[in-house]
Amino acid sequence: MRVxxxxxxxxxxxxxxxxxxxxHEMRSASVIEIYHDAGYDAxxxxxxxxxxNEETISDHMRVARCLDLPVMVRVAEDCYHELNRxxxxxxxxxxxxxxxxxxxxxxxxxxxxxxxxxxxxLAGSTCPVGKYYGxxxxxxxxxxVNRNLVIGIQIETADALADLDGILSVPGVDMAVIGNDxxxxxMGIAGQLDHPDYIAAVEQVIAACQRxxxxxxxxxxxxxxxxxxxSRGMRVLWYTSDIYLLWDGAQxxxxxxxxxxxxxxxxxx
Numbered sequence: 001m002r003v004x005x006x007x008x009x010x011x012x013x014x015x016x017x018x019x020x021x022x023x024h025e026m027r028s029a030s031v032i033e034i035y036h037d038a039g040y041d042a043x044x045x046x047x048x049x050x051x052x053n054e055e056t057i058s059d060h061m062r063v064a065r066c067l068d069l070p071v072m073v074r075v076a077e078d079c080y081h082e083l084n085r086x087x088x089x090x091x092x093x094x095x096x097x098x099x100x101x102x103x104x105x106x107x108x109x110x111x112x113x114x115x116x117x118x119x120x121x122l123a124g125s126t127c128p129v130g131k132y133y134g135x136x137x138x139x140x141x142x143x144x145v146n147r148n149l150v151i152g153i154q155i156e157t158a159d160a161l162a163d164l165d166g167i168l169s170v171p172g173v174d175m176a177v178i179g180n181d182x183x184x185x186x187m188g189i190a191g192q193l194d195h196p197d198y199i200a201a202v203e204q205v206i207a208a209c210q211r212x213x214x215x216x217x218x219x220x221x222x223x224x225x226x227x228x229x230x231s232r233g234m235r236v237l238w239y240t241s242d243i244y245l246l247w248d249g250a251q252x253x254x255x256x257x258x259x260x261x262x263x264x265x266x267x268x269x
Contacts, residue, residue, distance in 0.1 A: 003131050006148040008042060008070035008092040012174050012215060018236045020044045020072070022219075025243040027056050029063040042070040044238055047086070048097050058089040062128070065090060072152060078108050084121060087112060090128035093150030097179065100159040102166040109151060109172040114142045150174045152217075152236075155205050156182035164208035175236050176209050177217035178202055206233040 011018055021035040023045045035043055043064060045057050057073065064071045072093035073086040083094060096108055110118045123130045124138050135141040151172055156179025160167055168176060180193055189195045202218065209216035210233065217236025220226045221244055226237050 002065045002068055003090045003129055003134075004092060004145045004148045005068070006144070007068060008072070008150050009148045011041060011070065012150055015235075017230055017234070018042060018215070018217075020236070020238050022046060022238055022241040023052070023060060024050045024241050025246070027052070029060050031242050032060050032063045032067065032069065036064075036067045036069045040069075040239075042072065042092075044072050044074060044095065046074045047076045047082075048074050054085055054089070057086065058128070061090050065128075072150065074154075078104065078111070080111055083108075083111055087120070087149070088123050088127040088129050092148070093152060093174070095152040095154065095175075095177065097154045098157055098182065099153045099155065099167060100157050102163060102170060105153060105167050105170040105173060108153070109170060112149060112151060113146050113172070117146050152177060154179045156180075156186070158186045161201060161204070164205060165211070168208050168212040168214050173212075173214055175215045175217055176205065177219065177236055177238060178205060180219055202229075203232065209233075 019041045021038070021040040021043050023031055023043060032043060043060075045052065045060055047057070061071050070092040071090075072095055073091045074095040074097060075082045075086055078096045083096075086094060094112055099105060112118060112120055114120050114122055122138070122142070124135075124141065125131075129145065130141065135144075152175035153167070153173060154177050155161065155164070155167075161183070167173075181191065183201065184190050184192055184195070184198050187197060187201065189198055192198060206216045208214075215235040216233060217238065218226075218229050218234050219238035220229070221240045226234075226239055230237070
């Protein structure tokens, strides 16, 4: 049973670019199969802005484990029960949105690691991360999970932007992904991702991540824009979402069909 196998940890430590596909809408685990076969490096399952529940997320992660496709979960908030429920289902990593302070990140790292590195509760057999007695010993489980767990945070508040060095220097933080919408909104330039002030802020995050050995990341669905940010130092991409792909594909298909049918086609008035 591939729980906390270390595949995501090896990808993080390998120094390349990690491309995540995002799950926001689909309840069927076929979305995991599609992303795997399409060639994505990993999957991000979102709980912050979706209606996905724990059972659906657990089923998605189970299919991902069978395919050896790493999964991270973006939780709705960084409270213990939200974090531990996701991690006990076997997530390879966790993302926490709306980070504001160094103290918040220190508490996060403590919550998601087992003793002696943290204060997370241990389920030694009764959930997927316990492998239903599949570990050789409790000690093996503790050491493997602590070693392989990947911790990601989001830089999307003015407070975080003001203390990047304090936040990103917390031991244990692996990734820091820009929250485009929230960060631009907090800067008073909502949605203006080409604004010089916004671009300067993103570059500031990249530089701080590089100083502290943290992988910088950004979300987007445009290949040119994403490749441009990679050339400027980004190492994690949240690239495309299931609901975006459905909307985009549906619109392109119906437009193409109506164009080809021309005046003989009948559609909505």
